[in-house]
Amino acid sequence: MIIYPVKNVPGYTIGGKAKGLLKLLEAQVTVPDFLVLPAENFDPIVKAKDATTVSILDQLLRFTLSKPEEEKLRQILSGWDFPNRSIIVRSSIADEDGTHDAFAGIMSSYMNLRNYEDVIEAVGKCAASAYSAEAVAYRQYKQLSAVARPAVILQQQIDADASGVVFSTYPQYPQEMAVHAVWGLGEGLVNGELDPDEFYLSKKDGTVVHQKIALKDKLYQMHDEKGIQLLDVEEDKQQIHSLTEEHLHEIFTISTRLEKRNGHPQDIEYVISRNKLYFVQSRHITQEIPDVIVYDNSNIQESYCGVTTPLTFSFAQHAYATVYFQTIILLAIPEQVITTYTPVVNNLLGLVQGRIYYNINNWYRCLQLFPSFKQNKEDMERMMGLEEPVDFITDTEKSFTEKLSMIFPTFFNLLRLFSAFRKLEKSVAEFHSHITKHYERFYKLPGAFANPVQLLEEKNLLDKELMGNWTTPIINDLYVMMMNGKVRRKLLKAGILDTDEFLSRYLAGNQEIESAQPAILMQKLSLKAMEQEALKALIILLPDDVHTQIKAQFPAFYKEVEGFIHVYGDRTVGELKLETITMRLSPKIFYSYLRNYLTTSNSFQTSALSHLHESAVKDLEEKLKEHSVFFKKTVYKSLGKLQKSIQYREALRLERTRLFGMYRTLYLAAGELLKEKKVLAEARDIFYLTQDEIEILLLDKPGFEIAGVITERIATFEQYKKEEVAAQVTIPPLRSTKPEPVDEDPSVLRGTGCVPGQITAEIIVIDGPDSDLDVSGKIVCALRTDPGWVALFPTCKGVLIEKGSALSHSVILLREFGIPAIINIPGLTKKLSSGQQISMDGSTGEIKLL
Incomplete structure (x- = not known):
């Protein structure tokens, strides 16, 4: 069976790599023409009764096509101008290039083929590589089925002027896209033999945030008679960029589209020939990529200024989650959606060096539950005081059917919301009455609680009756946010550009606040x-x-x-x-x-x-002279609504202050009880525990050992007070723009961290297959590596490579295995010897000789 043109044919398995190429075609990306010999061609061999690895290998190497299929193949190749133009034979195993299993560089490819017999021989060899020692070792390590089902791709080969690899999201710095390139064929890049040019582009806009131009004195190139040759690069091209700005822009645009289309970061290979860009591979990046989390405290620092304590953070985190869940329930969000969003809502806040920050990503994710994401995002950013908006979270694209299905739920949600807005005056009055009743009751309680159970019962009562009934402030805050955005847009239309300055004057002098x-x-x-x-x-x-x-x-x-x-x-x-x-x-x-x-x-x-206020009114009157009477009325009406809602908000915030005061009283009482029980040295030590820890200690539950915890936390949080922290913190941090430190200490080496992890162990330097290969529990040092090392990697503790690319197949495998790795370490194999003890940090790229 030959599939051409390639498409998904029911009952036939084209394999992972072919599926990737097919997705490229569906995305209207330029791909060299190709065909597929599906896995069903080879199933009689690999699924034969009593088949062994040896017998499978032997029969796959002798694979031939039937006469009709052979004739069909010759016709297709003739249409590709074969043998005048070379073809490449590539693997496409059924489970290759999957979400978790890349088989990067393990399977064989055969290039520069111009003879039909060589093509058929290459097909057999390519299929047989699914049972090579490296492939078997990889399958064993990844706990995959021992039965590999190979499919094979035949593809037009492009005469490459430059080739390279793209990681649409770079694992080391997830805010960047990594683009590596070499002159000629990409063989030397992916096997780690040649040093590439490295370009790191901002995922936000494609600008180059970092680059490293290598000395490219060698390249791989096809020769009509001699096959693939390692040749010298012309001197004037050795230190110039292998990619133009136009190439980088095109690569960025297409790679961004592919990542979005596939819903996952992509490992992409490309070729440039006669200034035309071809994509020859796109597969999921299999190693874990950390979420980029942005913490911002622009607005929340008004409430939680500076360093706080563990109790305040755990309490605030719980309070925000409780309140937001009420918002979701209020809008009748389906229960299954609420369950999905539980981890998001429980982490609306983060603690950064003792300071409370908004987890901006999760706030944006929550906005996806509501209609008009873009407008609500802008309004929320303004309310939060975000100076640097974040674009990692965007609105989810919905199909026409999905949009249609949302019309009625969205309509009824908006009805509920607007109905609640209209009832605010009554709701606010009832809310104040409810809070006052419990407030007066609480402060008539005895000054001390008789026992932990009584104290926790009172806390549970506050949780249920007050914090659990915070709907009115939520509705009003939503109303303030929406009215503020609405007023701002009307003021801009009226010609008032600095809306914040205008509103600060217009709302001034209100004694009812x-x-x-x-x-x-x-x-x-x-x-x-x-x-x-x-x-x-x-x-x-x-x-x-x-x-x-x-x-x-x-x-x-x-x-x-x-x-x-x-x-x-x-x-x-x-x-x-x-x-x-x-x-x-x-x-x-x-x-x-x-x-x-x-x-x-x-x-x-x-x-x-x-x-x-009067000056703002005069300015507004002047601006509105040229507008219709209707527009004037809507502006003043909106301003009045905003002013009233802000008045409500300030009054409701006092109720929040009172609620926190009641909890403060309870926790100080808990501190006294734990002091009496000799659990705490001082009652105020209670603030260095979390809510859950306090309940465990009050009820004498197992699961928390307090010995030394308070002293350690006090010291930690005191240290935090001495440290400066930016208003916006990104984790993982953005690439540093500071120059690399120069170490005069000969016991310190530096390279490029590729796989995070801190390891201390004995090193073993390997310079070839004849070296000692007892790598178990050791840190491997090598000049270069290739995918053939896959059998060694699983048992070693870390890997140091003197030269190489962060996008080479061997580094991809190390990331997939989670083995700490550092590359590009000058003089590594000359400065270190087997048996030495070192420590390595796969994040910073620092190596210390112990």
Whole structure:
């Protein structure tokens, strides 16, 4: 059976590599013409009863086609101008080039064939390579079936001016695409023999972020009579780029499309001939590629400024997840979708060197649940204060059928949402009443909890009744986000370009904003204190027992202060960090704030900001003169809605502050209980435990050993306070633009890290097949490697290669096996000897002689 033109034929197996070529054709990429001898041609041999590896090899090497098939093959090859033009015979095993098993470089290919008998012989050899020692070793290591089903590809061979390999996502730096190239055929690149030019392109826009131009003094080239020859490169081409900017742009564009189309990063091989780009392979990259996670704290630092504690992070992470799940349920998202998104919602926050950050990727993923991803993404970025938006997560492409099926669910979700928006005024009032009821009840409880069970029951009650009923603030936050985006777009249409500056003026001076009330009330209290010189003097003196003294000497004023603290006692700098000492815990903090009002001539008046609002109104009136009456009304109406929703938001945030204050009180009580049980040295050590750990310790459950944990965490988080961290952190980190450090220490070598992992072990230098090959538990050092080393790799601990490409077949295998590897280490095999002990870091590329 010969399949030509190639297509998926039911009942026939064309193999992994042929499927890859077929996908290239379907993507309208230029591919040299090819045909396939499917695996069914070879099944009688490989599936024969009592067949052994030896018998299979022998019969595959003697494989021939039937007379009709032979005639058909000759006709196809004649149409390719064979034998005037060479062909290449390539493997395409049924399980080759799969998602997890690449067989990179293990199977045989035969190039520059111009004789029919040589072609048939190559077909047999190619099929037989499925049972070579290297292939068998690979199958055993990967725990694959011992029965390999080879298919074979015959393809027009292109006279290559340059060839190369693309990793559409580079495992070492997943934000980049790696493009390597050599002059002539790619044989020397993939077997690690020739040093390639290396180009690393930003996946965002294709710009070159890093490049390394090799000395290319050799190339492989086809010769009509002598076959493939290793030749000298002309001197003027040895140090120039093997790829033009146009080539790189075309490679980037097509490779990006292929990755998106296949839904997975691609390992691609290409050839350039007479300035035309051909793709000759596309398969999944099999080694694990870490997700690029972007953490950003532009906005959340307002709530969690600086280094926090493990308890605050675990609590905040749980709170965000609880609230977001309520949003999803509110919009009637199907249960199976909610299950899929559980890991995403549980990780909306991240802890970076002790600081709380948004996990931006997961916020974007959650937005995919809602209609209008692009618009919502822009609105969310503005609300979060993202200075550098992230483009790793995009809207999922949906088929027409999928879009059609979403019309009614989306319509009803929007109806639910808009219905909730319309009821906000009533909902907000009911929410305040609900919170106040539990708030008053909570602070009438005894000052200490009798036992851990009682304390946890109270916590569970807060979880269920308050945090578990946070729908109203969610709806209002969504409304603020959407109205803010809507107003911004209307203002831009009106001609106001700096919308943020305009809104800051327009919304200024609103005395009804709840967040302004503590300052307004405190100012009133300061005016009362000024009427009594002794009281004023005591507050300015600020003794530690100032609150006790005021209770004794000024009971009426004390009562007003108690009333203020009862309402606003948790509203303190760092109020959402559970470890923060608030006015409720230390009334002296209140008096330190009040003292500022008594010692300054400046008075706080929100009404003094009304001129900003008035100036914004005048600017808006001027801009709207040229617009219709209808447009003017919609602008003012939208501004009014935004102003009201912001007013609601500030009032609802006070309820959040109160809720966190109740949890703070509970956890401090838990600290006292654990101190009494001699589990903690100090009650405030509770903040260096997570929520789950606290419950385990309170209930004496097994599973957590606390010995040494608190001391270690305190030291770690104190160290974090000394470290600077950027507002946006990418993991894995972006490629450093700093020059490589120059080591004068002869015991330190550096190369290019290819497979992460830190290893300390004895090294063994291998310079050929006659070397000692006892690599078990050792770090292999070599000038170069090729896929023939596959049998050695699984038992070694790491691999160091003096010269090579990060995209060579052997490095691909090392990544697939997860064996730490470093390449391009100058003078490696001359500086190191077998038996020496070294440490290696496959991430940084650093090697230390011990």
